[in-house]
Amino acid sequence: MGQKESKREALLGMIKEEHAKSGYLSKGAMVEVSEALGMRVGDIYGVTTFYSFLSTWPLGRHVIRVCKSVPCCMKDAERLIEWIGKELGIGPGETTPDGRFTLTLTNCIGACDQAPAILIGDEVYGQLTPERIAEVLKSFD
Amino acid sequence: MPEKRILLKNCGEIDPGQIASYEKKGGFKALGKAREMSPEEVIEEVKASGLRGRGGAGFPCGVKWELARKSPGKEKVLICNADEGEVGTFKDRYILQNDPFSLVEGMAIAAYAIGVKRVYVYLRAEYHYLLETLRNAIAQAKGYLNGVKIEVREGAGSYICGEESALMNSMEGKRGEARYRPPFPAERGLFEKPTVINNVETLVNIAPIVLKGSKWYSGMGTKKSKGTKIFSVSGDVARPGIYEMELGCTLKELVVDLAGAKGVKMVQVGGSTGGIVPYSMLNTPLSYETVLGSGAVVVFDEGRDVIDFVYRTMEFLNEESCGFCTPCREGTEVMMEILGRLVKGDGVEEDLGALEELSNAMMASSMCGLGQTAAVPVLGTLKYFRNEYETRISQSVFLRSLQPVKV
Numbered sequence: 001m002g003q004k005e006s007k008r009e010a011l012l013g014m015i016k017e018e019h020a021k022s023g024y025l026s027k028g029a030m031v032e033v034s035e036a037l038g039m040r041v042g043d044i045y046g047v048t049t050f051y052s053f054l055s056t057w058p059l060g061r062h063v064i065r066v067c068k069s070v071p072c073c074m075k076d077a078e079r080l081i082e083w084i085g086k087e088l089g090i091g092p093g094e095t096t097p098d099g100r101f102t103l104t105l106t107n108c109i110g111a112c113d114q115a116p117a118i119l120i121g122d123e124v125y126g127q128l129t130p131e132r133i134a135e136v137l138k139s140f141d
Numbered sequence: 142m143p144e145k146r147i148l149l150k151n152c153g154e155i156d157p158g159q160i161a162s163y164e165k166k167g168g169f170k171a172l173g174k175a176r177e178m179s180p181e182e183v184i185e186e187v188k189a190s191g192l193r194g195r196g197g198a199g200f201p202c203g204v205k206w207e208l209a210r211k212s213p214g215k216e217k218v219l220i221c222n223a224d225e226g227e228v229g230t231f232k233d234r235y236i237l238q239n240d241p242f243s244l245v246e247g248m249a250i251a252a253y254a255i256g257v258k259r260v261y262v263y264l265r266a267e268y269h270y271l272l273e274t275l276r277n278a279i280a281q282a283k284g285y286l287n288g289v290k291i292e293v294r295e296g297a298g299s300y301i302c303g304e305e306s307a308l309m310n311s312m313e314g315k316r317g318e319a320r321y322r323p324p325f326p327a328e329r330g331l332f333e334k335p336t337v338i339n340n341v342e343t344l345v346n347i348a349p350i351v352l353k354g355s356k357w358y359s360g361m362g363t364k365k366s367k368g369t370k371i372f373s374v375s376g377d378v379a380r381p382g383i384y385e386m387e388l389g390c391t392l393k394e395l396v397v398d399l400a401g402a403k404g405v406k407m408v409q410v411g412g413s414t415g416g417i418v419p420y421s422m423l424n425t426p427l428s429y430e431t432v433l434g435s436g437a438v439v440v441f442d443e444g445r446d447v448i449d450f451v452y453r454t455m456e457f458l459n460e461e462s463c464g465f466c467t468p469c470r471e472g473t474e475v476m477m478e479i480l481g482r483l484v485k486g487d488g489v490e491e492d493l494g495a496l497e498e499l500s501n502a503m504m505a506s507s508m509c510g511l512g513q514t515a516a517v518p519v520l521g522t523l524k525y526f527r528n529e530y531e532t533r534i535s536q537s538v539f540l541r542s543l544q545p546v547k548v
Binding site for chain 1 (some may be wrong): 154225226227228229230231233265266267268269270294295296297299300311312313314315316317332341373374375376377381382383409413420437439441445450453457460461463
């Protein structure tokens with residue numbers, strides 16, 4: 001394995017580490033990663049924007065990902081988005097003014113047996129009702 | 142046909158955090174037995190069992206191993222594909238949550254048979270909450286691994302990275318785009334090294350095969366589909382969840398008898414690009430010869446709208462297409478546009494012909510499985526529910542005729 005290859009192999013892990021630390025990948029961070037790996041900034045940007053869990057702009061402290069794939073849709077995922085919107089006053093793609101939550105939609109999270117399901121951060125919450133989602137959201141600071 | 146728990150026999154019976162509870166159930170006996178055999182003998186056993194890939198494509202597992210073992214190259218790689226992104230599939234999650242040791246044992250046997258010192262597990266970002274359980278299981282099993290290193294790599298949210306060539310690009314720090322084949326991974330895969338990529342469930346089959354023999358294993362199933370399969374059942378059923386069945390069982394036994402579905406209109410088997418089975422064909426056996434894929438089973442009752450479902454599915458495929466090859470990138474886009482028109486009541490008669498024509502082009506010319514099979518639900522519903530498409534269009538034409546003509 002060439003040295004360049006082994007360096008590039010570390011890219012996704014480095015991006016994810018920076019993402020976990022700052023909540024997103026800033027332009028400055030992309031430049032830093034590119035210098036550390038000897039890669040073009042454009043390549044870092046290209047890889048970052050390929051993945052739906054990586055963002056190039058700041059997100060809220062907790063990212064809510066509502067599953068919108070077919071099994072969850074069949075269990076009212078669309079109304080779930082409305083319920084969350086009512087609690088937080090935001091729609092998909094938006095962040096609460098206090099920076100607490102970002103609401104976003106995602107594809108199948110493999111929790112179809114608990115539909116409708118969401119991820120908040122890394123945790124799955126399933127079988128959501130208006131009452132339960134209100135409770136869950138309250139438990140986050 | 143009742144459930145047959147071979148792969149899931151430990152789930153709920155052992156503590157996924159304690160290797161001792163797995164050992165008590167006979168864990169790692171298969172690995173011991175495999176090491177008394179030669180690697181070639183292990184591969185022969187897996188070949189003879191008839192085990193085929195459980196991720197969806199169904200390639201014979203033993204053949205894959207043999208190709209990689211015989212490939213020239215000092216260093217070879219085994220990758221366990223735990224990027225379970227197929228819509229409606231959650232079997233690998235269930236295995237990782239409840240019995241990660243079975244997977245570790247399967248990987249250890251595979252590593253021995255293929256001649257691999259380095260194993261990777263590619264875990265999807267959505268399953269980050271399983272990382273600790275998996276890492277813990279690998280760490281506890283260290284004494285059994287004979288120096289084989291198992292490392293977990295995480296994805297970052299991408300359906301296509303479950304496709305093996307895209308997965309390798311992702312691991313190499315590139316965009317997760319599909320690769321041209323040949324060369325196939327068994328010749329030149331991760332960093333050009335001979336590589337075997339096996340799904341989680343496939344690897345969990347290995348220990349029982351080694352322990353009880355290929356003859357026992359191939360006694361289950363149909364002619365071309367051996368063993369049992371784990372099904373993920375969701376949608377309009379009373380009891381959604383995981384069911385392990387002998388291959389060849391009927392769809393009706395699974396969704397009606399076990400999962401408690403009522404008033405079934407259709408079932409999609411195998412994920413977003415899986416086959417459509419209408420109610421009248423519910424006695425279809427589940428196998429590679431008919432419908433199977435990843436084992437995702439999404440049930441739709443009589444209240445569901447077919448076109449709405451196909452539109453959502455195409456929206457998914459369009460979003461998740463890696464965008465590298467034109468037929469898939471543009472084809473899914475145009476299909477979504479046409480289906481969106483149909484959903485909104487703006488459809489025209491020519492739309493159905495256009496969908497069919499586009500389907501053929503995409504199937505013939507896309508680079509990987511996503512584009513090649515993206516049209517499957519479109520063609521399936523057009524075949525069995527064409528009247529719904531036609532009614533939607535004729536009603537749309539009628540409703541538009543009531544509007545005043547704009548001058």
